Amino acid sequence: MSSNLREVFTDTVVIAADAPSYEYWKSGYYDSIPKAKMIALDTISSFDAMLARYQSKEFEYAESISDKLSFFDKLFDQIEAFFSSLFPAPKTDFNEGIFNILAIVGGIIFVFLVYKFIMSRNRVYIHHQVEEEEVQQVDFVERNLMQIDVDAYLSVALEQKNYALAIRYLHLMNIQLLGRKGIVEWNQSKTNGELMEEVENAELKNDFLDCASLFDYVWFGGFEVTESSYAKYEERFVQFQRRWS
CATH class of the missing domain: 1.20.5 (Single alpha-helices involved in coiled-coils or other helix-helix interfaces)
Incomplete structure (x- = not known):
């Protein structure tokens, strides 16, 4: 061994000899630390029972709170949100x-x-x-036109101030007059044009056409008929019925 290596080895031994000595390095130092007591089996079972109680659905907090709200709760929330927005x-x-x-x-x-x-x-x-009752009523009158008293239905329409319906009943009274005289053969499915073709008298046909055109204007045109305008329209139907009755 060279002199230089001998000097290094000597210095290392001296340093190691001067190092401090700690108690916890000694053999058996940790034997004096008390050991933890083992948990009794009945304590473990009690813990498991307690844990199981908190595994029920009512302790699940992951779901949304809104899922648990009733219909009325949600409705009141929406109403409150609406007023809050206002x-x-x-x-x-x-x-x-x-x-x-x-x-x-x-x-x-x-x-x-x-x-x-x-x-x-x-x-x-x-x-x-x-409107439904009115349609059913008019349908009944038209189906039984040759046997029914149309004037009674006309009076009811005037009491209700339903002047457009009154004009329709006046028109049906004209047809009833011609049907009872045998001038036309009434059928509910016939149009005014088909009825006019059955009328042979030219003057009667023109008068009937004049009243039928007025009826079409009021009923199908959807124009509002006032009491004063009804009085003027009524006169033309009354003249027809007086002349050809």
Whole structure:
């Protein structure tokens, strides 16, 4: 061994000899640490039972809260969101009392609009029912035109101020007159043009055409007939019936 290597080895041994000695390096140092006691089996079973209680569906929090809301809860949330959109929270300082008043006024307006909507739908429904009854009534009169008293139906239409329907009954009275005289053969499916072809008298045909054109103008044209305009139209039908009865 060279002198240089001998010097290095000597220095290392000296450093190692001077290193501090720690207690926890000694053999058996850790034997004095108390060991943990084993958990009893009945304690483990109790823990498992407790854990099982929290595995039920009511303790599942992963699902959305909205899934647990009832129909009415969702409805009230939507209504609240609607009013919130009408009256958003002010960004600046605002008197809370005024804000509440505006919210109440908005609620009243909303209820009023809903009421008007429902009532308008009811009126449409009632009007639709009246139209159906009217159609059925006219159909009955036309099917039994040769045996029925049309004047009674005319009186009811005038009482109801349904002047367009009254004009129709006046026109049917003209046809009834011609049918009972044997001038035309009445059938509900026949048109005014087909009935006029059965009329041989030229003057009678012109008068019938004049009244039929007026009926078409009022009934199929959809024009509103007032009491005063009805009086003028009625006179032409009455003249026809007086002349050819």
